[in-house]
Amino acid sequence: MQQDKWGVLVSFNYQNNKMLLSLQSPVRLLSVLVFHLLLTHLCRGQSQLVGPSQPIVANVGDDIILPCHLEPAEDVAAMTLEWTRLGLKLKLVNVWRDGQDLDTRSPSYRGRTFLFTDELKKGNISLKLSTVKLSDTGRYKCFIPEIDKESFIELVVAGAVSLPVINLAGIDRDKEGVVLQCESSGWYPEPELLWLDGEGKLLSAGPTETVRGPDDLYTVSSRVTVEKRHSNSFTCRVHQKDTNHTRETHITVPDDFFKVQSSSSGTTGLAVGLAVSCILVIVLLVILVLKLRQNKTKTKRSRKDTTDGGDQNVTEEEMKTLKGKKKKKSKHKLEEEQQRREEAENRVQVLEEELQTKIRELQDEQSRRKREVQQKEKELQDQTVKLQQETQRKNEALRDVETLKTELENKIKQLEKHLQEEKSLKTNLQNKNTQLEKQFEEEKNRRMKLEKEVESLKTQLQQSSWFWGANKS
Template sequence: MLNADTKLLKSHPTPLIVLVFHLLLTHFCRGQFQLIGSSQPIVATLGHDIILPCHLDPAEDASGLTLEWTRADLNPRFVHVWRDGQELESKKHPSFEGRTSLFIDELKLGNISLKVSKVKIGDQGTYRCFIPSPGKQSSVQLVVAAVFSPVLSLAGIDKDTSGVVLQCESKGWYPEPEVVWLDGEGNLLSAGPTETVRGPDDLYTVSSRVTVEKRHSNNFTCRVQQKNINQTRETHIYISDDFFEVQSSSFTLTVGLAVSLAVCILLILLLVFFVWKWRQNIIINKRSHRGNSDKGEEKNCSKRNKTEDQRETLMADGTVQMEVLNKGKGKKKNKHKTEQQLKEEQQRREEAENRVKRVLTLFSEELETRKNEVKLKQSELQQLREEKQKIQNNLQTPKEDLENKHEEVHVFIFIY
């Protein structure tokens, strides 16, 4: 009878034995979990919130454990410390004060992921999720990125090729990006060197220029990219054929105006030369006339002296009538000679005046013709400028739209 009871007890264990076995199994298996983080870098957008993943596998209640998030390059190295059911603010690094938190309600499920608010450039680094007992840990790499769409604008005209110069600028990038230009078919364009400026906030501003000419497709793209974080932003612009024609016409008109101005200056110099020459001739004629007058006066004086001698002789001989007759003839001869000189001088003066009038007439006609040409060119230039202004206004609208959308661009990449 006793043997039968013993066999029955061995074949059917009591609930007490099952409970003891369960407790022993739980005691020996406790702490055999693993911490699972992320094998790939976590990319965070500057100024946004990010979650650094870490959880227990298999899932287990972690609310009563000591949890530490640290970064080896910091002093102190603690980013977040959880002990005895509460956070220890005094141990964490000052730069993370008020910016880290755990998901309290999910600790019971084994989720000990860390939330970092308002990510900064200095938050970039490798974080360690650590449970001191039983010494389990996992690492998560955080990469901070700042990306913004570029802004395209017209920078001017290349006088050598009459091409349009485009400028691309993008502010607030991290890490440093590169800039490439593409045409409508996706081919790379040859552009000048990229200018890079790093600001006091460690963010990069990049700008680049390219000269484009009229093509089959006048679509152009400025692409700003950061390959390490796999981030790309690009902006497109379309330039109409009319705009290229306006720029070419404007360049031709400018050359024409320069040539016309040079011709006008040459004509003015010629006019000044002719006027100067004419005045020199007048001065020479006056000097010649004065010399002739002096000679005439000397001759008159000589004749008067001779006449006086004759008069004295005639008076001595009593021939007063002969003296009067000779004197009348001398005056008549001198008067005739003086009138002839005046006529010659008057004739030379009239000829000089006529020459100057002809030159002035020709210059006036040429100047009036150039004025009409300049007015016509100015009218065409004003029309071209108005067309250019319309095109620029049309291009300004998408530019303003892009600037308004800068603040709406948000990128969240969570890699688990």
Template structure:
């Protein structure tokens, strides 16, 4: 082949390649999900959609729509601006695109707080490329089922119920091997909110043990929820094995639950004390508290947790415990002939105090502690923690039923000792202590608790004549004047200190306010700058719109006329939107400017006040 022919073929080859490249430019297409997107009510989800190959879509027109709506637009963006006026009100403040992802051709829609009505087919469109994709959204709602147990003659009836489902679910009963068992037909009710409630019952002979599973499932949203129950032929009550201990004024729980766990929401639950009339501390029948049969001593002080009842927990909450609450309580569920007995021990404690006095050549320490219940024991310990002999403990019980205990120990003067007074009550596991150190010069060091020291001193004044008495009186008068002067000076100094502290606090507050105001002014100036750029951009877009409108108007008389008229209508809408955005931007700029002026005036005033405070503090 001659060189000329080869050259011609190469030129022709490159021309064809260039032609094909030019023809393929702009043939971007839309990629969406191949399977429905599934979301639960209340979720925030993404409806995926992106251009392939990726191009910057920030300034492109992007439309998300739902054909069964009027207006149909879920989200519209033109020339980099969201057009809220064309958006369906059902989606107000619930849709958005990521600007950073738009730069990569990702025009996926974020839909917040999904509603049941959001389910359907969405269309993602970029008109410039004629590219679109359909996305199916399936909206679901689920909840865990609950199993309730009741007895009818010689049978135990289990009812499984689950509400708040969408789409309509299926309810199945399974045995412990996971195999389906026969049950009553499922009842289905759809509420005013569009959600479904399903329920079904299964009966079991008494005297046998069974394990069952209630399964509620919805395959189209891939959701399964289950509840399990074990039915024992001998249901029983579980309570505490040790006494429950509480302090006066506490809120406590008396534990009691059914084993195996069953829903006790509609069962009869009795809490009683046989030493009371009426004996009921708390009574509940068919899900209702019977206050008329309750002992008045427990009015508004007892309650059960409704949520825990569903799990078989019938523990009693007793508030503001009193000394009279101590005793034996019985927890009873008549349907199961199940009961549990427990003991409540009520206690009261306080820290002991040590007082010191001197009698001749001895130092007497007296320890006292009041407000105890049950009656406590008082012990004296030395520095090695060993018991020492002391006077017998005196015990007094007050009208409130609480005990006060006291005891004395004597110490020879001229020696150093360390002592501990311990008050304890083993039945409520409570110990309180006070410590004291007695030195040879009667110097006491206190630790852990307050030590009240009483030193009885006798001052003997012997008269040595009239002159001495007169001199003493004159000295006392002068001393009184001196004390008054010192007191006035001290009060003046105290007032000055308080004023100084007030000025310091005021200065600190002013400085914090100034920092905050500086930040506000800075932020508002940045906002003002952004709004100015936005206004300039909108003015530029309006100029382009007008130029384009002029061009369209000149072409109206030329074919295709219908296309040019449509073009003109689109331009008019776009110009209206840009003008509306411009008005909003101007208003925002005006409001921002007013805030800057107000904050600047506030800043100047604060700076003056701050400077004044600093001068006062220096003087």
């Protein structure tokens, strides 16, 4: 910048258009400065703070960034920047003033909020919030008092959800199906639980049971009865609509498991059928015996009636003759009747023996079927235990994977934090180095100026000495 006896040459940059004004008087300089201040004020009037249009969703323990930046970009490092949370008793979350971060935040946020100081020159005043808590859920305000601009950001914190765990809960003999149970915990807000088949279609399941713990996190569980399908693959999916957070677990039930269940049901049905047949045979034999005895009783009564009716119309001699004949006939008939009776009793005895033999055979068959059913049930229980053990091992492996994943994420976050700190230290070192170089340069300039002044004084002294020497001569 050059200066003459009337004014100064001033240059400034506005919206990438370089303008040079040569001011020949202090009045023109003052006019340009006022014009520049007006333009700056108008430019600031058009600025606005911009934040995300959708809520920021985070899990408990995450490190997140609440975005907020000034448009058009402007250096805000020298301004006052305030982050507050609405509805909080101590609303201050983070305050930047006079080029430094003030420790005036709410106790629950101390040590967990950071501004990107290198980005303030670009108008970026986004806030980093580390180790997010469930209580951090709420509406935050990003505010710059100097230009009276603000922006609002919604933060939704979900729980530290666990991967859904599927277990074999039992057998449904009526439907010849397998009962599966799914459970997942650590959700907030309350989620919904869905069962899907291998093709992604919804399954009809029982009502979802929801339990809210003392930490305000929800645990959900549900049961479903599944039948044999093409793939025998089933999925338990837990979804939170507000945070759009989804976790799911898959399970495949072996074909043999359904075959054993079907065979067991068929064997039980056959045993019941044999028992019913046995009862029917016994009833029929009892009815047959009762009918034979009833016929014998009717025959005796008819003979007695015939004998009594004929005795009233004969004389004593005839009676004696008839009695003799009757005795012979009766004796003969009695012998025949006795013989028929013995034959009938023999037939009944043979039938009873055959019936007892059939009953014993049916009982033996039923016992054999019962042993087969017990054997099948034992095999089914063994397979159920194996499936439960396999499911448990799979769930443990999934939990180990989740644990390793969480540890890896934490390591990455720690590494990012260290990198950020290293970057901040590097920036501070560069700033200090720049300041030292600037001080060194100023010191060098002052030294050169002093040397020039010394040289000038020497020259003046020499000239003065020469002048006085000449005058004396």
